[in-house]
Amino acid sequence: MSSVWTFLTRTQGRGRLTLTDWVSYAYLLLGFLIILVPVAWLGLNSVKTAFQIEKQDLALLPGDFDRVARATVNGPEGREIFVIGDAPDWVLNWKDLNAEQKAAQDVAGYLAGKEGRELFALRTHLDQVTTLARAEITALGLPDWLTRYSALTPQARTAFDLDVALAGLSADQERLIKEYLGVDPYKPNRIVTQVLVTAPDPESGRVMQWAVPNLNPQSAFLPGRAVDGSIDGVVRLPRDTVTASRNIKPAWGNFLDPLTGQAYGINVDFATCITNSVLVTIIATVITLLINSMAGFALSKYQFRGQVFFLAIILTTLMVPATITLVGVFKAINATGLSGSIWGVIIPGAATPAGVFLLRQYMLTIPDELIEAARMDSATEWSVYWRIVLPLALPALAALGILSIIWRWNDLIIPMVAIATTKEAYTIQLCLLEFRGEHISQEHYRLAMTVVSLIPTTLVFVFLQKYITTGIANTGMK
Incomplete structure (x- = not known):
């Protein structure tokens, strides 16, 4: 710590801070904030609850409000909207629970204490309508075609008389079966979670509890x-009169659920994705170092016809955007039978123009006399390469290896081309795309897994950055 403090308190040596010192420290602070703020924002949001993310809560710390359920029930009387104020947390978070957590709840016992419109809304929300309706059809001996009625086309339904089949049932029994069949006016009931707040009634001034969609700080009034x-x-509630209870509550399940395969609505195993990324990164990096070092050795230590031409071609490819070659890469992967395999991700990027140029420039600094002396001692070309050139080029190899790890770990384009149709081979970047789909968005999981995906490359860069700077700097030495 003393060395860090000494560095941070350095001046120009005049015993006081000069204008140059102030500018330097301001520039250092600005750069630090530019880097730190997005990372801190990502880290704090990764432990926010799904409700907090969904409502776009701008609070800095992760936490959860006291919440209630707003229910919408459809029936012959039309649409009714009301608030269920005593719903427990497992009911409010039902859609985010996995199968094991749902099975642990006493749903039947909870619904037994409800009646009327609350019962209608809750049994739909808790996915009980299908189970209860089929049990009722079996118990009452109703026609079997009722279980297939909702899947029939309008023309096919004309062959069955629904009113006759349901004749003699009680109002509650008829409602349950019609909700199951989706017959008008029984559209699907719905429950959404809202924030529980306290505020005075704008007309009477009586302090009451209200359910609001979110606490938007930019709105003067809240519905x-x-x-x-x-x-x-x-009722329109003035924003400055509204108070809500917030508890600091990090959602560690954002990390644990995907890693243990319990994330709701996600059909990929994130632990497998991490394993695939590790394999792709390690194998591809080893192959990249081997191929690029051989190419760099040949271009730096051999004299042959077309040497300059080949070097120019390699350097020219640096100026070609990767998206232009994407179709060719896709056809090559399919033609070689590598589609759907992690080898389709590893092999296409095995030789990199930047890596060849980096190693070639570094190997030019290795004295030719060492190589000639080895040849005079009857060393083979492989021995010269393996025992002399590679050990002397370790700084450049380390720099290229670290860069290759970062490139491969963060690569998205090649995996999308090679393994997009094989979920078992997904890398970590492809898995991140699975948290957002057409019908579901699990942003809290994606934020948490993004943090997980950043950890390996961050550690590699932090602890091995000196090899990057040393290796790249030495490639220009003569």
Whole structure:
């Protein structure tokens, strides 16, 4: 720590801070903030709850509000919207629970204490309509075609008389089966989670509890619905009169669920994705170092016809964007039968123009006299390469190896081309795309797994950066 403090308190040597010192420290602080703020934002958001992310809560710290359920029930009387103020956390978070967590809840016992519109909304939210309706059809001896009715086309439904089949049932029994069949006016009921706040009624001044969609700090008014149901409809609540209870509660499940294969709505194993990325990165880096070092050795220590031409071709490819060669890479992967295999990710990028140029420039600094002396001692070309050139080129090899690890770990384009149709071979970057789809968005999982994906490359860069700077700097030495 003393060395760090000494570095941070350095001046120009005049015993006081000069203008140059102030500018230097301001520039250092600005650079530090530019790097730190996005990383800190990502880290803090990765442990926010799904509700917090969904509602775009701008609070710095992860936490959770006291919440209630806003229910929408459809029936012959039309659409009813009301608030269920006593719903437990497992009900509010039902959609985010995995199968094991859902099975651990006493859903039947909980619904047994409900009736009326609350029962209608909750049994739909808790995925009980299908189970209860099929049990009712079996128990009452109703026609079997009722279980297939919702899948029939409108023309096919005309062959069955639904009213006759349901005749004699009680109102609750008829409603349950029609909700299961999706017959008008029984559209799917719905429950969404809202924030529980306390605020005075704008008209009477009575302090009450309200359910609001979110606490938008940019809005002067928030739409609120009375929790106790004493006021119908939505009331505009002044933002400055609203208070909410927030608890600091990091959502560590954002990390644990994907890594243990329990993330809701995700059909990839993130632990397997990490394993695939590790294999691809290590194998590809070893192959890259081997091929590029051989090419660099040949271009730096051999004199042959076309040497300059080949070097020019290699350097020219540095100016070609990767997207231009994407179609050719895709055809080559399919033609060689590598599609769907991690080898289709490893082999296409095995030789890199930047790596060849880096190693060639470094190997030019190795004295030719060492190589000639080895040849005079009857050393083979392989021995010269393996025992003399490679050990002397270790700084450049280390720099290229570190860069290759970062490139391969973060690569998305080649995996999308080679293994997009094989989920078992997905790398970590492809797995991150699985957290957002057409019908589901698990941003809290994606933020957490993005943090996990950054850890290896960050550690490699932090602890081995000196090899990068040394290796690259020495490639220009003569």
